[in-house]
Amino acid sequence: MLSDGKRLWHLIMRLFPSHLRYDLTKSIQKNFLGFFWVRLLVSVFFSISIFIVLIVLNSPYPLVLAAVAGAFDLIPGIGATIGISLICLIILPQGIFLSLKVLAACIILEQVAENFLMPRIMKGSVNINPVIMFLVLLMGARVGGLIGVFLSIPITGVIISILDIDEMRGEVTKKKSS
16 A cells, blocks of 8 residues: 555545545645644654653653653544543552642643643644534544544544635635635
């Protein structure tokens, strides 16, 4: 598939009208690559932040626990919650007070990453209204499971871009008047 990927892509693009092919290709590249790069950047930020918090709180295995939390954070929607829960359960034998401090710090960091950092980074790549994004994640999980969760947002971004649906965008772009 890798050696014939370009030919296969051109074959798939023949299914679409010729005036849409270029825009569709660019939209798919922008939305898919943008979404996955943003997820990766936010997860790296989350991992590094948790690592620092775990060191400050004198927690055992800070690097491993931060890596676990960051890996789970790659899963859109529920991943960070699973990662935070898991590291707090691992830390629990060290003391409930330490586990609660780690939980509070992780929740604050996740809120900063998801509500402050991600929208600003994602604005340039996937411009989807947060309510639509939440509904699409739910539908993606229902239809395709974990793969549906990963693919639902970029696919929706492509659909919004190609069909030019301003009501579903996070920020409405101003159209040029003729």
